[in-house]
Structure formats: structure tokens, C-alpha cells
Amino acid sequence: MNEHDTILMLCYMSLGGGHLAAWRDPAAPENPGLNLPALVRSAQKAEEAALHGMFIADSLALWERTPEAHARTATNSHFEPMTLCAALSQATERLGFVITGNTTYNTPYGLARSYASLDHLSGGRVAWNVVTSGNPAEAGNFGGSPVGPSDRYQRAAEFVEVARGLWDGWDDDALVLDRATGVYHRADALHALDHEGKHFAVRGPLTSARPPQGHPVIAQAGSSPAGRDFAATYGDLVLSMQPSADLARTFYREVKALAAAKGRDPEHVKVLSNTALVLGRTQDEADERLALLDSLVDPVPGLESLSLLLVHDMSGYPLDEPVPDIPLTETGSSGIQQHFLAMVRSQGLTLRQAMQLSARAGAQAFSVESFADHVEEYVTTGAADGFNLVFADLGPSLDVLAEHAVPELRRRGLFRSRYRGTTLRDDIGIPRPAPARSAAAV
Ligand SMILES: Cc1cc2nc3c(=O)[nH]c(=O)nc-3n(C[C@H](O)[C@H](O)[C@H](O)COP(=O)(O)O)c2cc1C
Incomplete structure (x- = not known):
């Protein structure tokens, strides 16, 4: 990337903490997965630091564990991410929300509708982290058997195509809202999708006007060949989880080249390095x-x-x-x-x-200085356009980031001091898509 003050920065809220024992830390909030005041505080802290967004992970089932291990695991009990996003969006003004939505067990109409609604609620600050099911136990909650890896991505691709078509079902200028004439929206402004595919049959349109961002931002974090291909086709934000800077540079080059080969502008595919960490003012x-x-x-x-x-x-x-x-x-x-x-x-x-x-789930201990060095190395040597910071603890590292590390990055000319525009797309520099239109008005 060229302009370093445009480095993207997300913080990942694992609702029980990134470290297995995070919830037992005396500095952690009580009952973290269901503690709305603590989550609001984190979102506001991230916004004070002008971070681009908060990433909220999800799983549609508990992972298989023995009852005794379950009983000692904090991540079993947490808010459902979309409802949480609705609440957090009302306590913030500019922060984006990258919300996980599973394409293996949901339906495209249901999910596209919820993301459109969240985009309206938040004034255009929502991204969808598109996941395929990696937890076999999820099938048991949706009356099915686990879906194999290649089928999962084929289904995910059709799922996203349908969602985009549904978001385009209303013209941008559909709403008239004229009390005098009684016209609420233009008669020719709604379009059926009439999708008939391998996995889905969806008529459309949605029950709300086109989202403020046109399409919510799409994020993707798969690393298999099928996952990379999906990311290069659909991802606006691509999460890279590579064990070294060299491998991160290779991943970066490959995803950008793959996106370009698919006719996309590689500048509009932002690669974020997933970095698990504890952050202290000093290394000690x-x-x-x-x-x-x-x-x-x-x-x-x-x-x-x-x-x-x-x-x-x-x-x-x-x-x-x-x-x-x-x-x-x-x-x-x-x-x-x-x-x-x-x-x-x-x-x-x-x-x-x-x-x-x-x-630790991969977390490393960084001082403010060593963290700023790490960020600088990654963004100046073509390893990332930004970061998804996965904090091992619940609170202290985010405070150090906002109060010490972000000021240090600003001092080095690496991070911005205020939001740009009002929507997440504006803020991360990804254009709003024009509607693709095929079907006639309904
Ligand atoms: C940073 C990051 C966050 C992820 N968050 C979730 C999540 O919240 N829920 C989920 O089911 N999978 C999540 N995943 C899993 C991936 O989206 C993907 O489904 C998984 O890596 C399997 O795809 P692959 O075979 O292409 O690697 C995440 C992965 C990464 C790297």
C-alpha cells in the first residue's frame, strides 16, 4: 500500500476472550459474552481510537467437548452477533461492524434481509464476514448432515450472488415518501430476482429499501484454495492468517493477483493480517x-x-x-x-x-514499540493493508492500543486520527456498487 495513513484496523471481539482463560482474569468484565455495558465500552473505546471496525465471530453450535470442559469454557454463552450489532450500532456513530454470517445453514433471503436491516440501522456501517461451516456440530442444529468443503464454497458463492441480487431489488431512488400524492415508493422501482439455482430458489425483492452502502461490505477469512478463490471473487476485506511475514507477503500477492485476474481492482480488495496479541505499554x-x-x-x-x-x-x-x-x-x-x-x-x-x-490461540506479547514496528514492517513490505487484532485478554490490551499504540502509530505517520465519510465503504475506500439489474419491475 502507498498511503500509510490509510492502514485499516479492526479489533476482533471473541466474546469470551481470545485466550482460553481470559474470563478468569480479575481485569476481565464478568460474564463477558452477555455483558452489554462492557461490550459498549469496548466499541466506544475502538471508536475513540478511530479504528475502522469491530469484528464479531460466531458459531452456530457449541464445539464438541466433555461436560466438564464445557463447564469451564466462557465462549459457550454469548450474544448472537446480529442482535448484538443492532445494540452496539446505537451506542456508536462511526465504527464499522464486521458480523459473521454462516452460508451453510442459513437461507440467503433471511440473511440478506438481516444485513440490509443492520445496514439501515447503523447508517451503512456493516460488513458480512461470510463463513462456511467449519464445526460439524452445527449440522445437528439445522436438521442436516455436515456439508463437504467444496460444496460449502459452491453454496456460499450462490448464496452471496443471491444476497447481492436481493440488495439490488430496490432502486436507489425508490422512495418517494410524498404524503400529498400518497406515493410511498415508485411503482417501477422494485424488481424480482427470480433466482433458480442449484441450491436456492428465491423470488425477491426484500422487505426494505436498498441498503445505504448498496451492498454491505463483504469480508472473508478462508485460507484453503477454494477459500482464497472465493475471497478474490467476492471479498472486499480478506483476512490473512499466515505464520510469518514472508508467507503473508506471498498470500497478499496471490490474492491481489487472483482478484485482478477476475477483473477486479486489487486496490479494492483489502488484505488484513489476523494478529493475535496481548499489548502492554512495555514488553515486561x-x-x-x-x-x-x-x-x-x-x-x-x-x-x-x-x-x-x-x-x-x-x-x-x-x-x-x-x-x-x-x-x-x-x-x-x-x-x-x-x-x-x-x-x-x-x-x-x-x-x-x-x-x-x-x-493462547497464537497470541504473542507485544510492547507498544514492538507492535508499531510489526505494523510498519507489514504495511511497508506488501504483507498487509491492515490488521484484524485478536486480543487475548478482555479489555487491558484494547485500552493500551487506544491510549498508547494508536498515538505511536500516528506519530510514525501510519494511522489516521479521524473517520473518513459516514459509511464503512467510504471509510475503507471501497466504492459503493451500482445496482445490477436484470428482472422487470414487480
Ligand atoms: C480471523 C478469522 C475469523 C474467523 N471467524 C469465523 C467465525 O466467526 N465463524 C466461523 O464459523 N468461522 C470463522 N472462521 C473460519 C473461516 O471463515 C473459514 O470458514 C475456515 O477457515 C474454513 O475455510 P477454509 O477451509 O477455506 O480455510 C474465521 C477464520 C479466521 C481466519
């Missing part, structure tokens, strides 16, 4: 905070999470001895398993330390 403060969270990991959910990561039951081994040899899997997750095991061996970790490392 950050290290101490991460060590505190690690010390709070309960071995019941901790070992279960590690077992899921390593695809092997780790519960029967002594906690304070080196991690035992375990069989390697041949499944898709073996890359993660091997990468994690290599790290464990190179650092000579005990089972307890390995469990604590997995509880």
Missing part, C-alpha cells in the same frame, strides 16, 4: 499479562483443547514432564499438529506449558 507488562493468563488455564478445558489441536488424548500424562511422543495423524490438520509439536520440542516444553501455549 505484556509478558506479565500473558503469563498471568497462562497461569489461569484450567487443565480440564486446557488439556482438551490441546488434545483437539494434537488429535490425540493428552489427559492421561503427567503435567510437569516433557510432552510425550504421540502418533502423527494423516488428516488435514496434521500440518498444524506437526508445526505445534516442532515448537514444543524446540522449546523443551512440559505438557503444562504446551497446554498453556495452545490456550
Whole structure:
């Protein structure tokens, strides 16, 4: 990217904290997933810092766990993201909201309608994080069996096409609102979609006028080849989760090139590096905070999470001895398993330390200085257009970001000090789409 003061910055609200033990931190709000005042405070803090948006994740089922591990897991109980977004949008004026919506188990009419409504409610500040189902337990809540990976993305593509068609079902200038003549909207301004596809049959139009942004911004975070292709086709914001700056640069180049090959302007496809972190004013403060969270990991959910990561039951081994040899899997997750095991061996970790490392979900401790260096490296060497910051803790790191790190980025000329325009599209520099029109008026 060329203009560094246009770096994009989202903060990711994992509603129970990014670190498995975040909720047990005395600095964390009580009952974080259902604590509206605390979430409002976070949104307002992000807005004070002129961050572009808040990213809200979701899952349509609890992950498979034993009852004892479930009982010690904070992320099981939280607001549904769209209803939460409706509330947070009323407590903020400029902050965007990137809201997760699942294409495997919802219907396009239902979801397109909700995003249109949220876009109206928020004055055009909504993005849709398009996900395909990665949790097999979700099928059990929707009367079906899990859908395979390639089918999921085919369905997702048709889903997004239908949603776009529905958002275009009302002309931009449809509303007349003339009390004197009694005309509410132009008679020729509503258009049926009449979509008949492999997965969906949808007539349209929606029950609300075209969203303020035309189409809510589309975000996407899949990293498989099908996920990348989807992101390059539909994503305005593409979340990159790469383990090194070199791999992030390769991902960045590939996604931009793929988007260009599809006839899109690569400048309008913004790649955000997903960065999990604890942020302290100094390195010592950050290290101490991460060590505190690690010390709070309960071995019941901790070992279960590690077992899921390593695809092997780790519960029967002594906690304070080196991690035992375990069989390697041949499944898709073996890359993660091997990468994690290599790290464990190179650092000579005990089972307890390995469990604590997995509880961090990739978070690293940054001081304000080292964080600003990291941001600078990524945006000046073609590794990212911005960041999705996944905080391990619930509150302190966001405060340090707003009060210390953002001012440091501004001092280096890397971050803006106020919002641009009123909608999320204006703010992130992605044009509002003109309606594509095929069907006749209804
Ligand atoms: C930063 C980030 C956030 C994500 N948030 C969610 C989420 O909230 N809900 C969800 O079901 N999947 C989420 N995912 C999963 C991806 O959207 C995607 O479905 C998953 O990576 C599988 O796709 P792939 O096979 O293309 O990688 C997230 C992934 C990343 C990197």
C-alpha cells in the first residue's frame, strides 16, 4: 500500500476472550459474552481510537467437548452477533461492524434481509464476514448432515450472488415518501430476482429499501484454495492468517493477483493480517499479562483443547514432564499438529506449558514499540493493508492500543486520527456498487 495513513484496523471481539482463560482474569468484565455495558465500552473505546471496525465471530453450535470442559469454557454463552450489532450500532456513530454470517445453514433471503436491516440501522456501517461451516456440530442444529468443503464454497458463492441480487431489488431512488400524492415508493422501482439455482430458489425483492452502502461490505477469512478463490471473487476485506511475514507477503500477492485476474481492482480488495496479541505499554507488562493468563488455564478445558489441536488424548500424562511422543495423524490438520509439536520440542516444553501455549490461540506479547514496528514492517513490505487484532485478554490490551499504540502509530505517520465519510465503504475506500439489474419491475 502507498498511503500509510490509510492502514485499516479492526479489533476482533471473541466474546469470551481470545485466550482460553481470559474470563478468569480479575481485569476481565464478568460474564463477558452477555455483558452489554462492557461490550459498549469496548466499541466506544475502538471508536475513540478511530479504528475502522469491530469484528464479531460466531458459531452456530457449541464445539464438541466433555461436560466438564464445557463447564469451564466462557465462549459457550454469548450474544448472537446480529442482535448484538443492532445494540452496539446505537451506542456508536462511526465504527464499522464486521458480523459473521454462516452460508451453510442459513437461507440467503433471511440473511440478506438481516444485513440490509443492520445496514439501515447503523447508517451503512456493516460488513458480512461470510463463513462456511467449519464445526460439524452445527449440522445437528439445522436438521442436516455436515456439508463437504467444496460444496460449502459452491453454496456460499450462490448464496452471496443471491444476497447481492436481493440488495439490488430496490432502486436507489425508490422512495418517494410524498404524503400529498400518497406515493410511498415508485411503482417501477422494485424488481424480482427470480433466482433458480442449484441450491436456492428465491423470488425477491426484500422487505426494505436498498441498503445505504448498496451492498454491505463483504469480508472473508478462508485460507484453503477454494477459500482464497472465493475471497478474490467476492471479498472486499480478506483476512490473512499466515505464520510469518514472508508467507503473508506471498498470500497478499496471490490474492491481489487472483482478484485482478477476475477483473477486479486489487486496490479494492483489502488484505488484513489476523494478529493475535496481548499489548502492554512495555514488553515486561505484556509478558506479565500473558503469563498471568497462562497461569489461569484450567487443565480440564486446557488439556482438551490441546488434545483437539494434537488429535490425540493428552489427559492421561503427567503435567510437569516433557510432552510425550504421540502418533502423527494423516488428516488435514496434521500440518498444524506437526508445526505445534516442532515448537514444543524446540522449546523443551512440559505438557503444562504446551497446554498453556495452545490456550493462547497464537497470541504473542507485544510492547507498544514492538507492535508499531510489526505494523510498519507489514504495511511497508506488501504483507498487509491492515490488521484484524485478536486480543487475548478482555479489555487491558484494547485500552493500551487506544491510549498508547494508536498515538505511536500516528506519530510514525501510519494511522489516521479521524473517520473518513459516514459509511464503512467510504471509510475503507471501497466504492459503493451500482445496482445490477436484470428482472422487470414487480
Ligand atoms: C480471523 C478469522 C475469523 C474467523 N471467524 C469465523 C467465525 O466467526 N465463524 C466461523 O464459523 N468461522 C470463522 N472462521 C473460519 C473461516 O471463515 C473459514 O470458514 C475456515 O477457515 C474454513 O475455510 P477454509 O477451509 O477455506 O480455510 C474465521 C477464520 C479466521 C481466519
